[in-house]
Amino acid sequence: MPRIVVDVMLKPEILDPQGKAIAHQLPGIGISDFSAVRQGKRFELFVDGEVTEAHLQAARRAGEELLSNPVIEDVVNVSVADDDAVEQA
Amino acid sequence: MPRIVVDVMLKPEILDPQGKAIAHQLPGIGISDFSAVRQGKRFELFVDGEVTEAHLQAARRAGEELLSNPVIEDVVNVSVADDDAVEQA
Numbered sequence: 001m002p003r004i005v006v007d008v009m010l011k012p013e014i015l016d017p018q019g020k021a022i023a024h025q026l027p028g029i030g031i032s033d034f035s036a037v038r039q040g041k042r043f044e045l046f047v048d049g050e051v052t053e054a055h056l057q058a059a060r061r062a063g064e065e066l067l068s069n070p071v072i073e074d075v076v077n078v079s080v081a082d083d084d085a086v087e088q089a
Numbered sequence: 090m091p092r093i094v095v096d097v098m099l100k101p102e103i104l105d106p107q108g109k110a111i112a113h114q115l116p117g118i119g120i121s122d123f124s125a126v127r128q129g130k131r132f133e134l135f136v137d138g139e140v141t142e143a144h145l146q147a148a149r150r151a152g153e154e155l156l157s158n159p160v161i162e163d164v165v166n167v168s169v170a171d172d173d174a175v176e177q178a
Contacts, residue, residue, distance in 0.1 A: 001124070007131050022132070022155065029154050033147040035090070036135040042096050043111070046125040058122040065118050066111065 002047045004059040007077035008068040009040035043067050044081060051080050091136045093148040096166035097157040098129035132156050133170060140169050 010016050019038040045059050056078060063075035099105050108127040134148050145167060152164035
């Protein structure tokens with residue numbers, strides 16, 4: 001089933017303690033390739049039938065009005081998911 | 090600064106109460122375009138300098154060993170972030 005992905009991240013100026021905690025854990029599994037880590041949210045919105053521009057606009061509005069806190073978060077991506085491998089509802 | 094995005098979602102067979110709660114909220118803001126919603130996690134791993142294949146492999150390993158719970162979650166995407174608009178560390 002087609003899906004629209006909505007990605008939400010903390011605004012760059014907002015401290016991300018979870019991301020910092022993860023960054024500190026990475027060397028513990030032998031990974032020191034990354035200078036920082038930030039964590040956000042990823043939503044998949046399932047569409048019956050074809051994805052239209054109206055679906056994309058509704059997904060952006062859902063992102064801005066329900067899926068994110070506009071005071072501290074940004075909607076950084078609204079796009080049609082690449083694969084429809086996941087058949088799920 | 091270049092970033093690698095790692096996306097983690099619940100396995101399709103795992104119930105997603107958060108996603109269901111969001112799906113029930115959407116009509117309340119006048120959005121009824123979507124048949125289901127699932128919520129996952131999005132990580133940005135910041136790279137000093139150029140992103141290499143080794144970075145992508147390290148990001149995938151981080152996804153599988155630290156950023157997800159392999160029992161209930163899948164790493165569904167590991168890719169270089171499109172834009173480097175966000176200058177942040």
